[in-house]
Amino acid sequence: MLPKVNQILYLQVNSIDPEEAMQEYKSRIADMTPNYISLEVPIHATTGKLKRLYAGDQINAYFMTEGGVKNYFNTVVLGFKEEVIRLILIKAPVEEQITKVQRRNFLRVPAELELAVKLNDQLMFTAFTDDVGGGGVSFLCDSRVPVKRGDMVDCWLLLPLRNGQIEHAGFKGEIVRIKTLENGKLIIMVQYTEIADSERQRIIRYCFERQLDVRKR
Known part of the structure; x- marks a missing residue:
């Protein structure tokens, strides 16, 4: 199952700074194509502070589905799109790259x-x-x-x-x-x-x- 428009995506940015790599952010999916996902600017999951991303940033992401299943995939920031608000473009996963994890399993x-x-x-x-x-x-x-x-x-x-x-x-x-x-x-x-x-x-x-x-x- 692929993520959907308006779904919340949870993100962690790969970083050489261990403290930064631990931080989790969340963002709403604004649009999807077969090649990329458009995201709103992510905010910190705890503090609500906006997170600035850069082209080439490596991202670990997951989205939730029914039954508390977390669907994990790795992606990269491709670029940006200026609309009414600024959107971040990340590489869209194919379904085979998404790994489902249920807490009990x-x-x-x-x-x-x-x-x-x-x-x-x-x-x-x-x-x-x-x-x-x-x-x-x-x-x-x-x-x-x-x-x-x-x-x-x-x-x-x-x-x-x-x-x-x-x-x-x-x-x-x-x-x-x-x-x-x-x-x-x-x-x-x-x-x-x-x-x-x-x-x-x-x-x-x-x-x-x-x-x-x-x-x-």
Whole structure:
């Protein structure tokens, strides 16, 4: 399903500034053609401040459909059109480029990513993930680490993207399962309890890229 005229599109601008890359904006779709989408000037989703875009800006976008499904795609600013108001032209996706994500059915992929974990004020350590997804992560740690089911953790995940950028995603989570491996290591399964939508979108983007890489092998 493609987005429609008058639908709200949520945007994040790819940036080398991690703080800017986390910001989410929204814009109304004014018009559509097979080649481009015309948008009103985006505003910050929280502050309402206008966002200036430039030709060539790389954009991560999504729109909502029934049942809380988020439809993600990547696009680029093509240019501008001056009408009664200024419109921004972005490249229109084809339907095959849109990935649907429902909160109850987040994609998970195997991945060995660096994860900083804060268990409490006295215990902080780094680990490597076993898999990651839009709903949670699992990571490996030493059996000497005093973790138990129900513990709450603060985490910071490093995400290497296909464009060569390294992005980060922070979240709070609950340990929902612990499994002991034959080598004595523990696999800790964490479910997100607090995560900004922009952070979740960043993780989901990594998962999609990872899945594409696996399919190409």
